[in-house]
Amino acid sequence: MTRPRIAIIGAGLAGVTLARRLDEHADVLVLEKSRGTSGRMATRHKDGVSFDHGAQYFTIRDAAFHALLEPALDEGIIETWSRPVHHLTATGVLEEREDRSPRIVAVPGMSRLAKWLAKPLKVQFETRAIALEGKVGDWKLDCDHGSVEGRFDWVVSTAPAPQTACLLPLHPANQEALEGVRMNGCFTLMLQLKPDIDLPFAAAQISHPILGWIAHNNTKPGREAGNHLVVHANNRWSDTNLEEPPEQVQARMIAALEALLPAVRNALIAPPVLHRWRYANVETPLGEPFLLDMDRHLAACGDWCLGNRVEAAFLSANALADALLLQMETA
Numbered sequence: 062m063t064r065p066r067i068a069i070i071g072a073g074l075a076g077v078t079l080a081r082r083l084d085e086h087a088d089v090l091v092l093e094k095s096r097g098t099s100g101r102m103a104t105r106h107k108d109g110v111s112f113d114h115g116a117q118y119f120t121i122r123d124a125a126f127h128a129l130l131e132p133a134l135d136e137g138i139i140e141t142w143s144r145p146v147h148h149l150t151a152t153g154v155l156e157e158r159e160d161r162s163p164r165i166v167a168v169p170g171m172s173r174l175a176k177w178l179a180k181p182l183k184v185q186f187e188t189r190a191i192a193l194e195g196k197v198g199d200w201k202l203d204c205d206h207g208s209v210e211g212r213f214d215w216v217v218s219t220a221p222a223p224q225t226a227c228l229l230p231l232h233p234a235n236q237e238a239l240e241g242v243r244m245n246g247c248f249t250l251m252l253q254l255k256p257d258i259d260l261p262f263a264a265a266q267i268s269h270p271i272l273g274w275i276a277h278n279n280t281k282p283g284r285e286a287g288n289h290l291v292v293h294a295n296n297r298w299s300d301t302n303l304e305e306p307p308e309q310v311q312a313r314m315i316a317a318l319e320a321l322l323p324a325v326r327n328a329l330i331a332p333p334v335l336h337r338w339r340y341a342n343v344e345t346p347l348g349e350p351f352l353l354d355m356d357r358h359l360a361a362c363g364d365w366c367l368g369n370r371v372e373a374a375f376l377s378a379n380a381l382a383d384a385l386l387l388q389m390e391t392a
Contacts (some may be wrong), residue, residue, distance in 0.1 A: 064086070064087050064088050064215050065086075065087045065088070065094065065214040065215060065389060065392075066087065066088045066090075066211065066212070066213050066215075066387075067083060067088070067089050067090070067213060067214065067216075067217065068090050068091075068092060068190075068202055068209065068213040068215070068216045068217070069083075069089060069090070069091045069092070069201070069219060070092050070216070070217065070218045070219060070220055070228070071091075071092075071093065071100060071192050071218065071220045071363075072091050072092075072093035072097075072098040072099070072175065072179060072184050072186075072223075073098070073099060073100020073101065073102065073176075073219060073283075073363075073374065074099075074100065074102060074174070074175055074364075074371060074374040074375055074378070075100075075219040075362050075363045075364065075374040075375070075377055075378040076093075076097060076100070076219040076378070077091070077105075077175050077178045077179045077182060077228060078089055078178070078374070078375050078378035078379060078382070079147045079217060079219065079362065079378040079381060079382050080179075080182045081178060081181070081182065082378070082379065082382035082386070083382060083385060083386070084181065084182060086386060086389055087389070088206050088213075089182065089183065089317060090183050090184075090185060090209070090213075091179070091182055091183065091185070092184075092185050092188045092190055092202070092204070092209065093161075093184055093185070093186050093187075093188065094187070094188065094189035094190075095186065095187070095197070096186055096187055097172065097319075098172070098175040098176050098178075098179045098184065099115075099171070099172035099174070099175040099176065100115075100123035100175065100196065100374075101114075101115035101338065101341065102115055102116045102119075102167070102171045102172060102174060102175055102371065103171065103172055104114035104170030104171050104172040104173075105187050105244070105251060105334065105336065107331075107334060108171055108331065109250070109285065109327065110253060110287060110289055110291060110331075111169065111170045111278070111284065111285060111289075111327065112278050112291050112334070113114050113166070113170060113171040113276075113278055113281070113291060114249040114251055114291060114336050115171065115249070115338065115341070116171055116371050117165075117166075117264070117274065117276055117291070118142055118164040118165060118166050118171075118281075118371060119166075119259065119370065119371035120161075120162035120163065120164065120165065120371075120372060121162070121163075121165060121372065122162060122370060123374060123375070123376060124381055125375075126372055126375050126376070126379075128143055128228045130165075130174075131176075133167075133174065133177060133178075133350070136177075136185055137168060138167060138168065138173055138174060138177045139165050139166065139167050139168065139174060140165070140166060140168050140228040140282040140283065141163050141164065141166075141282075141372070142164045142165065142166045142167060142280075142281050142282065143163075143164075144263035144280050144281075144390070145157070145158070145160060145262075145264075146158055146160075146164070146262065146263075146264045146265065146266065147262045147264070147265040147266075147267075148265060148266050148267075148268070148320070148326045149262070149265040149267045149268070149275070150267075150268055151268055151269045151270070151321075153260040153266075153321050153322065155262060155265065157275050158236050162300040166281045166282065167242065167285040167383055168281075168282055168283035169284060169389060170284075184370065185209070186206070187206075187367045188204050188205075188206065188209065189204055189205040190203070190204050190209075190218075190228060191203055191204060191205055191228075192228070193228060193229060193230060195212065195359055197356065197358050198214050198358055199212050199213075199214075200212060200213045200214075200215075200216045200358070201213075201370040202216065213391040214358060215358045215359070215360065215385070216229070216358070216360075217360045217361065217362065217385075218360075218361045219361070219362055219363045219374075219378065220363070221230070221339075221340035221363065221365060222242035222244060222340075222347070222361075222365045223242075223244065223340065224340075225239060225361045225363075226239045226240055229354075229359050229361060230357065230359070231352065231354050231357065231359055231361075232354050232356065232357065235352050235354055238347060238349070238352065239347070239352060239361070241345065241347070242343070242345060242346060242347050242365050243343075243344040243345035243346060244340040244341070244342060244343055244365060245296035245297070245299065245300050245340075245341060245342040245343075245344050246296065246303045246337065246338055246339050246341055246342075247273075247293055247294060247299045247337075247341035247342060248294040248302070248310055248314065248335060248336070248337055248338070249292070249293055249294075249335070249336045249337075249338065250290075250291075250292040250293075250294075250311065250314045250315070250333055250334070250335055251289070251290070251291055251292075251334040251335075252289070252290040252292065252325075252329060252333050252334075253287065253288065253289055253290075253329065253330050253331040253335070254288040254289070254290060254325065254328040254329060254330065255288065255328045255329075255330055256287065256288050257385075258288055258324055258325065258328045259324070260277065260322060260324060260325075262277075262312070263276065263277050263280040264276035264277065264280070267295075267321070268374075269295065269321065270295075270298065270329075271294055271295065271298050271313060271314060272292060272293070272294060272295060272314065272317050272318065272321065273294060273295030273296065274291075274292070274293035275290060275291070275292045275293075275318075275322075276290070276291045277289065277290060278290065278291050290325075292314060292318060294310075294314055296341070296342045296344070299338075299341075303337070303339065304305060307335050307337065309333060310337075311333060311335045314335075315333065318334070338389070342369055343365045343368055343369040343373075344360060344365055344368060346365055346367055346368050346373075347365060348366075348368040348371075349368055350359055350362070350366055350367060350376065350377050350380035350381065351378075351380055351381035351384070352366075353375055353384055353385075354379065355388070360381055360385065362377040362380075362381040363377055364376050364377065
């Protein structure tokens with residue numbers, strides 16, 4: 062029997078999880094628009110310093126997710142970030158928060174985990190899928206640098222819901238469900254501070270009109286020594302300012318941070334770096350683990366199906382893998 066050929070769009074956690082499950086049963090090609098894996102589990106490197114500028118940590122609650130990651134824990138690919146997360150009010154009052162599930166990070170940066178998971182896979186980088194042509198079982202992917210070689214029996218998107226809606230010609234009912242997903246943007250500010258600046262916390266969620274999160278990236282295991290801050294704007298403010306000039310967004314975030322934490326004022330030792338995430342937070346999830354269009358041989362999965370946690374990306378992809386493998390067995 063001929064092995065089905067499957068294209069998976071996106072090499073974040075959902076994409077590599079799905080590809081690993083299908084790889085023994087199909088010829089799988091993962092297409093990734095950037096130069097590396099990891100999606101929003103991202104790490105930015107600049108002048109010998111790294112910043113986790115996307116997902117800050119994750120938790121492990123599902124047994125299958127734990128089984129997938131147990132070898133990564135044994136190999137030191139992931140470790141527990143044991144420092145507490147506080148709450149910071151808009152007036153600068155620091156409050157303790159109750160710890161629940163242990164916070165896990167990849168080492169030496171959040172992007173390491175997806176890279177490790179993707180090692181046995183065929184991934185084609187710097188390939189942005191822009192159109193899907195053909196027919197059921199004979200799909201052709203057009204990309205920004207030309208067409209991907211060959212035809213595909215199945216195409217699966219793990220891109221954010223709005224991008225998936227634009228790319229896949231799904232059944233109208235699936236398309237309507239997909240368009241009900243709501244995702245928020247986020248601006249991330251990356252700062253290198255003088256070594257003698259001492260803030261009384263490793264990380265904090267912030268209740269503030271502009272800011273939503275701050276963390277000492279260097280308090281995570283395996284990071285470079287120094288004083289490196291990652292600051293997220295809150296999602297509502299980010300959505301409102303998504304198309305504003307980056308220099309204006311950066312200036313307002315720095316001003317808000319300095320007003321909240323005066324110790325940061327005049328403490329920069331390198332130019333700040335700003336990153337815009339157009340799709341960072343899942344406000345309204347799909348409410349189902351995945352979308353599967355059996356008639357068209359199209360599917361979609363990702364954290365946006367189930368919620369806003371890193372583990373949601375795994376759960377979505379794992380459930381879709383079960384459904385696709387069952388279909389392959391009965392085809």
